[in-house]
Amino acid sequence: MDSNAAVDAAALELNHEPVPADQSVSGQPRTGVATLGEFGGLEVGVWEITPGVMRDVEADEVFVVLSGSATVEFADGTSPLQLGPGDVVRLAAGTETVWTVTETLRKVFLS
Numbered sequence: 001m002d003s004n005a006a007v008d009a010a011a012l013e014l015n016h017e018p019v020p021a022d023q024s025v026s027g028q029p030r031t032g033v034a035t036l037g038e039f040g041g042l043e044v045g046v047w048e049i050t051p052g053v054m055r056d057v058e059a060d061e062v063f064v065v066l067s068g069s070a071t072v073e074f075a076d077g078t079s080p081l082q083l084g085p086g087d088v089v090r091l092a093a094g095t096e097t098v099w100t101v102t103e104t105l106r107k108v109f110l111s
Contacts (some may be wrong), residue, residue, distance in 0.1 A: 001037040001044065009046045009108050010066050019054045027052025029101060039110065048106040053098065060093035061111040068105030073098045 001007060014032030018024070029052030035045040047063075049070070065087045072081045072089075075096035081089065083105065091097070 007036060007046075010106065012046050014046065014048050016048070016050065019049075019052070023054045023056060025053035025055055025098065029054050029099075042110045044108075044110055046106065046108055048104060049099065049101050050104050051101050053100045055096070055098045058091040058093060058095040058097055059111045061091045061109050062089070063091075063107040063109035064088050066106045066108060068101065068103045070099055070101040070103075070105045073100070 012034055014034055016030040016032040019029045019031060028050075030050045031048065033045055033047045035043060037044055046066075048068075065083050065085055067085055068083075070083045072083060074080070075098075081087075083089065089107075
């Protein structure tokens with residue numbers, strides 16, 4: 001992303017791919033991502049996941065939910081997060097999660 005520029009993250013077209021079989025728990029979730037560039041050594045991008053359930057091992061990340069809804073459960077017993085538009089979330093690298101997506105979720109991330 002160029003300096004002094006704007007991207008409509010909500011309207012950005014993403015190419016979706018199926019979640020790998022070893023991460024898919026139920027349904028047929030698909031993800032899409034667009035890398036916008038770097039900022040202060042961090043990757044900046046837009047990520048989206050369609051309804052379904054998947055497990056993941058997180059990167060060190062901060063993100064803002066633009067649209068959709070999901071529950072993120074943690075293998076270490078941390079209280080689940082209910083995500084929706086406007087939520088700002090911090091996930092730590094190596095955290096094992098299960099994402100249950102009820103409405104296609106789109107986020108802008110820094111990782």
